[in-house]
Amino acid sequence: MxxxxxxxxxxxxxxxxxxxxxxxxxxxxxxxxxxxxxxxxxxxxxxxxxxxxxxxxxxxxxxxxxxxxxxxxxxxxxxxxxxxxxxxxxxxxxxxxxxxxxxxxxxxxxxxxxxxxxxxxxxxxxxxxxxxxxxxxxxxxxxxxxxLSSKIYQFKKIMFPVRNIPNALEKYLFLKTFMGRNTPKLVVYGIYKIDDTHLATAYKRVSLFVKDIRKEWSEVKVASVITEENLADEVLERAIEMRCDLIVITAKVGKSIKDFFLGKFAQQMVNHSTLPVLHIK
Missing domain, CATH: 3.40.50.620 (HUPs)
Incomplete structure (x- = not known):
């Protein structure tokens, strides 16, 4: 994009x-x-x-x-x-x-x-x-x-959950467009299932991604979790705990692609969140 x-x-x-x-x-x-x-x-x-x-x-x-x-x-x-x-x-x-x-x-x-x-x-x-x-x-x-429960119309702290970093920059560009001149706080939240492989590689990718974007925000925080829990619930709970006011999720379109932010996860995020959710493809 x-x-x-x-x-x-x-x-x-x-x-x-x-x-x-x-x-x-x-x-x-x-x-x-x-x-x-x-x-x-x-x-x-x-x-x-x-x-x-x-x-x-x-x-x-x-x-x-x-x-x-x-x-x-x-x-x-x-x-x-x-x-x-x-x-x-x-x-x-x-x-x-x-x-x-x-x-x-x-x-x-x-x-x-x-x-x-x-x-x-x-x-x-x-x-x-x-x-x-x-x-x-x-x-x-x-x-x-x-x-319906949200009355937040200006966003000062954004959670950007990531798992598969490839193509993250493509989605990130729209987030920057959406925020325009504003430079709120950004939480890059790496979230992984306990049975994920290549965790060290994933951590490294998250770190490099954050390094590239850090200068464009007033503050960038990096957090991560390895969990056996429902991934959507994990993101929603952490976003509230960290007092974020917008969650950004990403998705690829294609029946053959088994991406983390497809199907059940995205549905739960959109349907269950008490915070605004920006869904970028």
Whole structure:
């Protein structure tokens, strides 16, 4: 990923408290980067019914819903333009939420997606899933997820968990772009399973990586752990203990790549974190 500016931010909304909270973070990020905000609301299609009268009623119901939601999102966009001095565009899409958001990312050349998340755990997680994690998994752009419980919109201490250092610099460049002129504290957190091999090599790579980036931050702290515990829980607990206010995770895309920051780990991080999570591919 090349080190470019952030000029185009997408903010999906379902008009919930969770989405409104993420909107506040998006406003802060957009002001900092002087970026355009695009608000998108996805309307689920109403199933078609057989018969002329039923079909007509369905289309009328769909059109009424579209008009209502279009007016609603347009009012929000206009208020943001007037009150925040931002360039804000409203958008309505029809279809499946994750698919429509990811298609919008590609079509509008979005640099960053900012979404709210509820922080779901346990059995419900597998029943209802998470639109935010789904977008995180499939979006071509980085995704900043904002938990409902988080009111942090400026980041002063960042945790950057690493395991496989190759390609870390590629992800790090977007983090630098995201932070811009700010130079907060950075915690590079090496985390390893107890059965990992070549630990000495991994430690050396972490040290070299930190040496390369140290001058660009107000403070760089290095920490590491070898654990038998759940890796996501380990990162989340340590981030809270160290009073971090943003966690950055990275991922590669590809079915053949078994990377540490794929699948279950990323899902748990996005769904369970009480801190904002920036997911960079």
């Amino acid at each position: 090349e080190n470019k500016v952030i000029t185009n931010i997408l903010v999906p909304t379902d008009f919930s408290e969770c989405a409104d909270n993420a909107m506040q973070a998006a406003i802060a990020v957009a002001k900092f980067h002087k970026a355009r905000l695009t608000l998108v609301h996805v309307v689920a299609p109403i199933p078609e019914l057989y018969g002329l009268e039923e079909d007509r009623a369905t289309k009328e119901q769909q059109q009424e819903l579209l008009e209502t939601q279009t007016e609603r999102i347009s009012i929000i966009a206009a208020a943001l333009r007037e009150e925040q001095g931002l360039f804000v565009g409203p958008l309505i899409r029809i279809g499946q939420t994750i698919t429509q958001i990811c298609e919008t990312v590609a079509e509008l050349n979005i640099d960053l997606v900012i979404m709210g998340t509820h922080g779901i755990r346990g059995f419900r997680e597998f029943l209802i899933g998470s639109n935010t994690y789904g977008v995180t998994e499939k979006s071509r752009a980085p995704v900043l997820s904002i938990p």
